[in-house]
Amino acid sequence: xxxxxxxxxxxxxxxxxxxxxxxxxxxxxxxxxxxxxxxxxxxxxxxxxxxxxxxxxxxxxxxxxxxxxxxxxxxxxxxxxxxxxxxxxxxxxxxxxxxxxxxxxxxxxxxxxxxxxxxxxxxxxxxxxxxxxxxxxxxxxxxxxxxxxxxxxxxxxxxxxxxxxxxxxxxxxxxxxxxxxxxxxxxxxxxxxxxxxxxxxxxxxxxxxxxxxxxxxxxxxxxxxxxxx
Numbered sequence: 001x002x003x004x005x006x007x008x009x010x011x012x013x014x015x016x017x018x019x020x021x022x023x024x025x026x027x028x029x030x031x032x033x034x035x036x037x038x039x040x041x042x043x044x045x046x047x048x049x050x051x052x053x054x055x056x057x058x059x060x061x062x063x064x065x066x067x068x069x070x071x072x073x074x075x076x077x078x079x080x081x082x083x084x085x086x087x088x089x090x091x092x093x094x095x096x097x098x099x100x101x102x103x104x105x106x107x108x109x110x111x112x113x114x115x116x117x118x119x120x121x122x123x124x125x126x127x128x129x130x131x132x133x134x135x136x137x138x139x140x141x142x143x144x145x146x147x148x149x150x151x152x153x154x155x156x157x158x159x160x161x162x163x164x165x166x167x168x169x170x171x172x173x174x175x176x177x178x179x180x181x182x183x184x185x186x187x188x189x190x191x192x193x194x195x196x197x198x199x200x201x202x203x204x205x206x207x208x209x210x211x212x213x214x215x216x217x218x219x220x221x222x223x224x225x226x227x228x229x
């Protein structure tokens with residue numbers, strides 16, 4: 001894998017072991033604008049890696065250091081997500097600047113990058129997440145067009161459950177408790193539900209708790225076979 005060193009000054013020391021991978025889109029007009037911002041000391045933002053639309057990979061912060069990509073966020077009890085994660089920015093204009101599908105060559109480059117990180121730190125599939133998963137009140141990225149299924153096929157992320165689905169019939173409160181158990185911050189109930197739908201049911205993001213949402217969430221919470229990390 002050819003990686004271009006493009007150092008950012010925006011990092012500090014970790015206080016937690018690496019247990020997560022967080023995927024973002026850049027949400028800017030083009031790659032050049034994103035790179036400039038991620039390396040600007042005044043911006044105080046960064047990521048460990050950036051993957052351009054043509055598949056070029058830039059390394060901006062050493063994995064041993066804490067990049068500043070997650071902001072105020074929460075996942076499975078961790079609130080200093082920057083300390084516990086590797087952040088990957090994927091070039092895409094995002095919802096504000098003309099959101100579009102991610103090119104094949106970009107995802108082809110992303111997959112081995114994620115695979116290597118996941119293997120190095122023994123990261124479980126449930127801890128390969130999007131920015132919207134860890135900050136549902138603030139973020140939408142990498143968004144409903146991101147091909148999570150391609151990662152799931154290679155066991156790099158959780159797949160969307162589709163088989164033997166059962167509706168537990170949870171009330172709204174029961175669903176939110178289950179969603180919190182899975183990992184989401186549910187302090188903003190609607191934002192948490194929308195983030196869950198964006199990740200696991202992207203064809204219908206309506207903020208409504210329905211039988212399909214309940215079935216998917218229950219399947220995600222059921223025990224997995226040993227070795228199914």
